[in-house]
Amino acid sequence: MASSERNGIVSEHSNAMDLDDHDSIIYSEDEEEKNIDPFIKFINYAKSILSPPSDGEDSPGNEERERGGPGWSWIASRVLKTCVSYSSGVTPAILLAELSQAWNEQRKIIAPRKRPECISQLKKKHKRAKLPNTVTIDTIYEKNFLSLNSVLEAVVVDTYKLPGTNIWMITLGDFWSSNTIDLYLHRKFYDLVSLDTGILKKGMEIFLTGCYLRISTDGAGYPRLLPTEYLVVLLDEEKDDDAMLLGAQFCSDSFSSVFVNGASEGTSYSLYARIESIGPLEILEKCGGIKRIQIRLTDNDGVQMDFFLWGEQVVLANVLSTGSMLAIDRPFIGSSSEGGPKNCGGVCLEYGSVTQLYLVPFVRQGEQVCVALTPNRFKGSRLSTPSCPTQSLKVSQMTLPCDSQGSVDFSSYPFQSFITELHDKMTGISIYAVVTDIFRETNTEKSIFSLRMQDSSGTICAKLQFSGSWSLGRLSLGHTVYICGLTCSKTKQKRLEARWCENDPGTSFVNLSCLPAILNSSCLHESSCLADLSKSGLGTHICRVWLDQIDHCHVSTRLAHAACGHFVKSSCGSVECEFCCCRCETKELRRTFHLKITVADESGKAFAWCSGQTASELLQISPDEFYELPEEEQVIYPCSLENETYMIALVNSAQQDAIFKEQVTTENDMLPWEITRALKL
Numbered sequence: 068m069a070s071s072e073r074n075g076i077v078s079e080h081s082n083a084m085d086l087d088d089h090d091s092i093i094y095s096e097d098e099e100e101k102n103i104d105p106f107i108k109f110i111n112y113a114k115s116i117l118s119p120p121s122d123g124e125d126s127p128g129n130e131e132r133e134r135g136g137p138g139w140s141w142i143a144s145r146v147l148k149t150c151v152s153y154s155s156g157v158t159p160a161i162l163l164a165e166l167s168q169a170w171n172e173q174r175k176i177i178a179p180r181k182r183p184e185c186i187s188q189l190k191k192k193h194k195r196a197k198l199p200n201t202v203t204i205d206t207i208y209e210k211n212f213l214s215l216n217s218v219l220e221a222v223v224v225d226t227y228k229l230p231g232t233n234i235w236m237i238t239l240g241d242f243w244s245s246n247t248i249d250l251y252l253h254r255k256f257y258d259l260v261s262l263d264t265g266i267l268k269k270g271m272e273i274f275l276t277g278c279y280l281r282i283s284t285d286g287a288g289y290p291r292l293l294p295t296e297y298l299v300v301l302l303d304e305e306k307d308d309d310a311m312l313l314g315a316q317f318c319s320d321s322f323s324s325v326f327v328n329g330a331s332e333g334t335s336y337s338l339y340a341r342i343e344s345i346g347p348l349e350i351l352e353k354c355g356g357i358k359r360i361q362i363r364l365t366d367n368d369g370v371q372m373d374f375f376l377w378g379e380q381v382v383l384a385n386v387l388s389t390g391s392m393l394a395i396d397r398p399f400i401g402s403s404s405e406g407g408p409k410n411c412g413g414v415c416l417e418y419g420s421v422t423q424l425y426l427v428p429f430v431r432q433g434e435q436v437c438v439a440l441t442p443n444r445f446k447g448s449r450l451s452t453p454s455c456p457t458q459s460l461k462v463s464q465m466t467l468p469c470d471s472q473g474s475v476d477f478s479s480y481p482f483q484s485f486i487t488e489l490h491d492k493m494t495g496i497s498i499y500a501v502v503t504d505i506f507r508e509t510n511t512e513k514s515i516f517s518l519r520m521q522d523s524s525g526t527i528c529a530k531l532q533f534s535g536s537w538s539l540g541r542l543s544l545g546h547t548v549y550i551c552g553l554t555c556s557k558t559k560q561k562r563l564e565a566r567w568c569e570n571d572p573g574t575s576f577v578n579l580s581c582l583p584a585i586l587n588s589s590c591l592h593e594s595s596c597l598a599d600l601s602k603s604g605l606g607t608h609i610c611r612v613w614l615d616q617i618d619h620c621h622v623s624t625r626l627a628h629a630a631c632g633h634f635v636k637s638s639c640g641s642v643e644c645e646f647c648c649c650r651c652e653t654k655e656l657r658r659t660f661h662l663k664i665t666v667a668d669e670s671g672k673a674f675a676w677c678s679g680q681t682a683s684e685l686l687q688i689s690p691d692e693f694y695e696l697p698e699e700e701q702v703i704y705p706c707s708l709e710n711e712t713y714m715i716a717l718v719n720s721a722q723q724d725a726i727f728k729e730q731v732t733t734e735n736d737m738l739p740w741e742i743t744r745a746l747k748l
Contacts, residue, residue, distance in 0.1 A: 104606065105593045106579065107483065107499065109162070110143050114481075116163060117142070117170055137170050138479045140497035144551055145169055146591075147577045156587025183224045183247065185270040186240045195428050196468055199572055200276070200385045205244040207290060211282060218385050219275040219292075223267055226260050235260050237267065239275075239292075250275070253294040255421060266312065272301040274386035274426065277379065297383050299424045302394070313339065313425075317394045322370040325400060325414060335397045338416070340364035342391050343371070345384055360384045364393065364416070373403055374416040383418065390429030390470065397421050429470075470494075474554075478573055487524040489555045489563065495573060496553040496565070498522065498529075501605040501718075502546045507648045520548070521605060529553060529565035531576075537647050538569065539576050541632030541679060545718035545741060546580040547607045580607045580743040581681075586714045587746065598670035600717065600740070607743070608717045613710050614685070615667035619674075620705040622682075624690045627659040632679050634661070658690040663738060664705075666715065675717065677742035684745040685713065716744040 103111075118136025149165045150157055200218045207213050221239035224247055228235055235252040237260070252260065252267075259267040267273070277297035282290050302309040317339040325336055346361040360381045362374040374395070376383050387393065399419030418424075468476045477484060478495030489496065500520035508515045514533040519526060529550070531539075542548070552574030553565045567574060585591055586609060595608040614620075626635050626642070633646035635656065642651045660682030665674050683689055686708065693701065721739035 104499075106146075106591050109159070109590050110139060110146065110483070113142050113146070113163060113166055114139065117166060118481075136481065137166075138481050139483045140478065140480065140495075140551055142166060143483075143497060143499065143549060144575060147549060147575075147579070147582070150582055150584035150588065150591070151577075154583040156584050157590070158588070159590045162590065183222075183240050185224065186222045186242060189222060189242070189270065189272070195430055198274075198386060198388070203243045204239070204241050204246045204248050207248065207280065208246050211280075211290065213278055213280040213292075215277050215279070216382055216385060217276065217278070219278065221273050221275060223269055223271045223273065225269060226265075226267060239273075248290065248292060250278075250292040251281075251294045253296045253298065255296055256298055256423070259300070259423075266300065266308075274299040274301065276385050277382040297380070297386075299383070299386050299426050302425050302427050304392075304427055313394060313427075316396070317425075321368055322364075322366045322372045323368060325372070325416075326370075334400075336395075336400070338366065338395045338398065340366040340372070340393055340395075342387055342389055342393055345387060345389060348381060348384075362387065372414070372416060374398070374418075375401070376418055380418050383424070387426070388429055389472075392427035392429075394425035394427070396423040396425070478552075485524040486520070486522050486527045489527060489565065491555060491557045491563065493553075493555040496555060497549070497551040498527075498553060498565075499549050500547070502542065502544055502548055503605075504544065505542065507646070509648055520550075527563070527565055529567055532566065532568045534570050536649070537631045539631075540578065541581060542578055543633075543720060543741065545605065545720040546578055546743060547718070549575075549577045549579060551575040580716055580718050583744060583746070585609070586716060586744055595717075596670035597666070597668050597673045600673065600719075605719065609714065610666075610668060610717060611712065611714050611748070612666040612668045612673075613712045614664060614705075614708050615672060615710075616665040617705040617709045619665055621663040622686065622693070622701065622705060623661045624658050624694045625661050625678075626656045627679065629655055629657045632659070634659075634678075658694060660686065660690050660693070662686065666713075666742070673717070673740050674738060675740040675742050676738045677745070681742050681745050684747065685742070687711075687747070712748045714746045714748055715742050717741070718743055 114136065145166055146162055149162055153161065198218050198220065200216055201220050202213065202217045204219070204221075219239065219241065221241050223237055224240045225238040226235065227238075235257060237250045237252050238247050239250055240247045256267070259265050275292070275295060275298055277295045279293040279295070280290055281293050302313060304310050304313065317337045320336045320338050322338065322340070325338070341364065343363040343365050346363075349359045349361070351357050351359055358378055358381045360376045362376070362384070363371060364374050365371050374393075395416060397419065399417040399422065401415050401417045403413055403415035467480065470476070472492070474492040474494045476495045477493055477497075480495075484496050484498060486498065486500065498520060500522040502518060503521050503526065504517075504519035506517055508517055508530075514536055516531045516533075516537070517528055518531055519528045550567060552571055553567050555563060555565050558564050567576070579585055585607070592607075592609040595603065595610050597610060597612065600608060627633060628635050628644035628647060628651050631644065631646050633644060635642050635644050635651055637643075642653075642656065643649065644651050659679050661676070661678050662682040662685065663674065663676045664685065665672055667673075677685065686693065686705070688704070693704070696704065718741050719739050720741040721737075
């Protein structure tokens with residue numbers, strides 16, 4: 068057999084069929100750029116549209132304009148989100164409209180009214196990163212809605228009493244809004260607005276959460292915020308008044324004094340400590356399903372203690388951040404019998420009815436990162452060399468936020484990240500790569516999968532941790548994926564390791580090879596001919612084909628694990644998923660196709676395999692319906708489909724060095740080409 072036949076491809080013609088493209092984009096590109104992945108090419112094109120350069124190429128404002136536009140991963144994530152919404156396909160017009168609207172919404176600032184002067188002065192020195200759940204006052208007015216988990220990073224504009232009452236009101240503004248909003252102050256904070264000693268004065272910054280919105284029923288009045296006891300006052304150690312408050316009120320007590328005295332009757336404490344960690348939300352089933360969050364604190368003497376939030380109090384964790392200094396006035400002293408630090412002395416802190424919190428927020432320092440301003444800066448694993456020797460590679464620097472542990476956040480990085488660029492202490496990374504190996508780790512009770520990925524620069528292994536079981540649908544070797552929210556760190560063995568946790572903020576995972584919209588979106592792919600597949604590298608190839616040689620078609624039905632789409636096997640009376648390495652209940656199984664079929668175009672033929680929904684699309688029948696057919700009808704059924712035309716996605720699933728090779732062999736019977744998606748034309 069010829070080598071081309073062993074690869075599953077038989078050459079017939081040298082030229083691929085021409086595909087009609089009525090919505091193409093004309094790119095200005097050189098010969099080198101023609102080899103870029105079409106998906107990457109469109110992301111770069113969209114980025115140039117949303118962040119257009121100035122008239123002069125070398126103008127000093129260009130770099131700032133580049134930084135002011137959306138990041139590469141921001142665009143990629145929203146393009147894929149739109150593809151998921153428009154399963155029948157997208158056009159450049161649809162994508163650019165969605166991107167433009169989303170970007171304008173994100174950076175929208177209503178400027179008709181003049182912002183209060185006290186906020187304008189503070190804004191000049193404002194360096195703090197916005198908290199994840201922060202909403203603006205303008206947004207509250209626009210949507211007439213506020214969730215309890217939302218955070219308001221507000222500035223006190225005015226304080227006053229409602230006429231004829233003792234009810235204190237505070238007028239609040241923020242750094243991003245032109246509107247202000249009034250808050251009914253909770254009575255536990257009335258001492259903070261007294262004329263003599265009150266600190267809630269004009270220009271003071273506060274965090275609010277757990278707020279209810281009062282809306283006028285007749286539409287005549289403005290929205291107001293009802294009282295919330297989850298108010299945190301922000302302090303600045305560089306301001307004299309704030310430094311004096313911290314020194315006078317919070318430096319006499321320490322965790323050691325709490326250990327000695329415990330919860331003595333009548334004893335109150337004012338404590339100052341650094342937030343070391345904020346634990347995840349726990350649901351204590353043994354205590355009636357109550358919610359709890361554990362916060363680890365360290366005081367100036369290095370002594371540690373736990374601070375617990377219970378029930379509705381857990382929303383307070385939304386305004387706290389690791390590395391910040393927390394001042395706790397009159398905490399409730401409780402007993403700690405589980406999981407606390409060894410030096411906690413059997414006591415812990417809780418947020419009581421009279422407790423007040425002050426926060427010195429951790430300001431994320433920026434780290435200078437060198438970036439090449441030339442598009443396609445990576446060819447392989449190195450910076451690309453300019454085609455003209457007289458041209459120098461444009462390299463600049465930009466500042467990315469850095470947390471208290473020294474990890475740099477790349478979520479707003481303006482360019483595509485390549486695998487060879489990854490290093491220790493990186494967070495918020497987005498990678499566009501091809502899966503070369505995947506298997507479940509069996510030495511842990513957690514649901515962790517090791518995923519090896521490869522892009523044009525190199526390979527890396529990432530650990531995917533799921534809150535429950537596998538939840539990403541069918542994924543196999545050769546598939547092209549976009550993974551967002553990776554974190555890189557060094558292991559004890561000094562090896563670089565990437566991690567991805569399903570429930571972490573900002574994480575997403577998209578399998579482009581199985582995305583229906585890609586087939587019909589000519590702006591995100593370039594058609595391939597079958598004869599060229601053996602010369603193509605890794606990636607997903609989109610081809611227009613017809614079904615050929617149906618008499619050589621092999622169709623069977625098997626049981627698969629519904630969660631991951633991979634086949635199961637019977638072992639010792641139980642059914643086990645070959646991919647997830649777990650036992651499956653009957654309700655977790657579904658009948659699916661295992662199909663091997665010849666596809667052809669004007670250039671050649673390919674013998675490929677597929678399963679699941681893709682096989683159903685090709686056969687135009689469900690597995691259960693096919694299974695119910697008499698045996699003789701099952702045999703002749705494929706003949707009715709000969710010469711039917713399809714748009715298909717093909718990947719090379721033959722990875723010789725894969726640990727997952729045994730499972731792949733079971734699925735593909737050594738056929739290298741998998742049809743991951745099919746659309747009847």
